[in-house]
Amino acid sequence: MIRAGSVPGLMFMMSLTLRLTLLFSLVSVCILAGLGLLIQRSVENHFATEDFAEIEDKLNQVISILNQGPPPVDKDAMAAVLNELVLSHSYLELHIKSSSGQTLFASGPLSFPLPAGESLQPGKRYRAEWSSQDTGYRGITLLLSEATSAGQGVIITGGIETTRHTLFMQTFAAQLLTFMLLATLLSTLLGWLAVRKGLAPLRLIKARARAVTAERLDQRLPLESVPTEISDLGLELNRMLDRLEESFNRLAHFSSDIAHELRTPLSNLMTQTQVSLSQSRTCEEYSDILASNLEEFERLSRMISDMLFLAKADNGLQLPSTDRVDLAQEVGKLFDFYEALAEDRQVTLTQQGQGSTCGDRLMIDRALGNLISNAVRHTLPGGLIRVEIQTDEDQVRVNVCNQGSPISEHDLRYIFDRFYRCDPARSHGLTESTGLGLPITRAIARAHGGDVSVCSGNAETCFTLILPIHRQGMPNEETAIR
Template identity: 55%
Template sequence: MISLTTRLTLLFILVSVAIFTALGLLIQHSIGQHFETQDYSELDDKLRVTANIVKNLQSHNALPAVESVIKNSVVDHDSIIIKIVSSSGDSLFSASAIALPYETDTLLREPGRPQRLEWHKGDVEYRGVAMALPEDQRNGQQLIISAAMETTRHTMFMHQFARKLLGLMLVATMLSALLGWWVSRQGLSPLRAMGSKAKSVTAKHLDQRLPVDAVPVELAALAIELNSMLDRLEESFNRITHFSSDIAHELRTPISNLVTQTQVSLSQQRSVEDYRDILASNLEELDRLSRMISDMLFLAKAENNIELPSSERFMLEFEIVKLFDFYEALAEEHNLTLCMQGSGELKGDRIMVDRAISNLLSNAIRHTPDGGSIDVDIEPKPGELLVHIRNTGEAIPAKELPYLFDRFYRCDQARCHTAHEGTGLGLSITQAIVKAHGGHIDVHSDLDKTCFTLVFPA
């Protein structure tokens, strides 16, 4: 896999080559245009001077006598070629044996209009201008004047210039490559710093965070998201760590009780009734272990299953009535009043919803003093369905409210008015079930009443 620094360097080189190539072509084209303009300007001047001389000579009918005047006035160096030809094709004056490939008929049809030419003979290149003079009214003669020059020196200059420019472009490209590598490496240094910081994040150092203020704006959003991810990982890791220690603590007590009672029972010979009592006590501990393991498995399934085991529409008040029937005997034993109001339709897993509400009713019965009441209100709202479960009794301390839904967390035992002790997973299971349905759970407790509110999407 090519590194990001290498990719940026290669892109920098490609952009530099493209710019240098375009710039070189533009320079060459501009110099070539300059030479062409300069050559034709010089040829036009020579052609115009020659035409003026010829007109004056024609007026005196003495062209052959002033060849020296044309050579001295026009042909000032060897590269200029001047020719004067009559319309019949006779050469009246020639400064060179080179023939100009002009179109005679076109020139004669448009007298006074110059025609520009470019051609080569062998390895020699030429550039020229030809023009026909108006017909002389006295002798009916029409002349064609042409001027040309050799441009080989320009071609040689352009070739040499192109080689030097190519060498300069290669050197500039190499320098650009080095500069691009340095710029890319410096620009990506915040990423390397983030990578180095990320390497320091381990199971023992989950509190490490990426420096948001020390990175460019373009990377700040990435750093923030990575820090958020680290926050979630730290929270999950801490929760798992605490859960593991809580499991060890919760399982140690019943297992220790079982081991102690078994050792005591085996320490001496006992009667059948004694063994029966010991086995009954062990059965209670085993039943507690079984319920705890079952709750833990259910909690893991509820938290990790994105899709519900089943989904159907049902009337929530019918399920609460069935739960009231189930808890009716226990409520009568403690002289508790069960009351329900409202109705609403819910879509979800019926068994999981029943268990969530059952856990809250079980907790309410356990923590409601004799003669108290438990009220369940179903409150439909736009877009959501609320289920309020209220019970009378002592208030839950405010400092304990944030931890109610933690696994194995138990409130002050003074609030419990029954000898039965739960596993500490009921509220965690309830919260997981509500979240699995896309909702959330809230709790509020005042001096004489505690209310749990389940919020389900309608």
């Protein structure tokens, strides 16, 4: 549950469009606020610069007036000139007094605030901004030395009332704030439209993904209409759909194959049972029927066991043990087991090479047995089965080659699929297999970190079982393939 006031939680609940719109609006507000403050400060600094330049100009004129003519200065004439100077600027105020404190001229109540603890220095000009009776001023004051033609030291103070500037800035700030609010609303709207337009490919992907069902796995996302930032995502989603479609098709075929494979022995059992019950029979006849049924039950049991093994392989086949396995020795044991069948088929078994791996002995025996059994099944009478063990730097290869009819290119593509069987004529009259031996061999090889491959041509077929090589000191750890 998300607590009230939790901003990350609130952002998580928002849609991507709303989140991007709010972020865009926040950025716009920050930019507009910064721009507004910059403009306001620039205008205020411009007014200050203009005011101080105006005061400087008037003070220079006052100094020029005070320095005109030899003393004594006609005060009335000077006052008339100064009044005319003040009247030429409606917001200017001028105050002149002697260094002894006597007021020589004053156009208004102008009181310049000197910094605390500081006194006027001759020739130095002081600038200040202050307020007096709710009226703002900017002003400059300076002390003329006694060496002037006025005959004595005087303090000249000039100031300009800034009330008009204050009113202007207040009006300007209100207009600027109104503009910022309207600009923020407009940018938010434009941002929402831009984000919605930019996320249109995501909505298209959503619509296409919604159309994908178990019956319509052929739907794919249109990569030609999505931007570069989303094309990689769309490509991976399409690849995922490809894998799902392949898995669903394989599962559908697997279910169909299971039904087909189980139907034959069950049909045989039912037929034999019905026939046996149709009339009374002798004990020997019942015994023969039960023996025949037992063969079908054994076939069902092997098939169910193989399917359970492959199901475990699909979900991560765990190796019961990881011991050192001498492959040459295991092949020799299997040759002893298949010797009688090979002699009956007039097939020669040969073995060469040495090598060892690390894994589960029973599972490796099963994989090798499947390959040798498959070779015996498809070798022509009088043919040769050759088992070669080759050791590389990090892996060992067991090649099981037999002479016989080559496997077609079409069959090679599906030979490791479950329940897939090649042309029955290749088995040369032997009992038909269930089509699970080679898939089990591949599952065992991959569980050990290896694989199995096949090549066929020139009247010879060769299966290659690849396993990791056993090294001294290799830890006995359980491995799994996911």
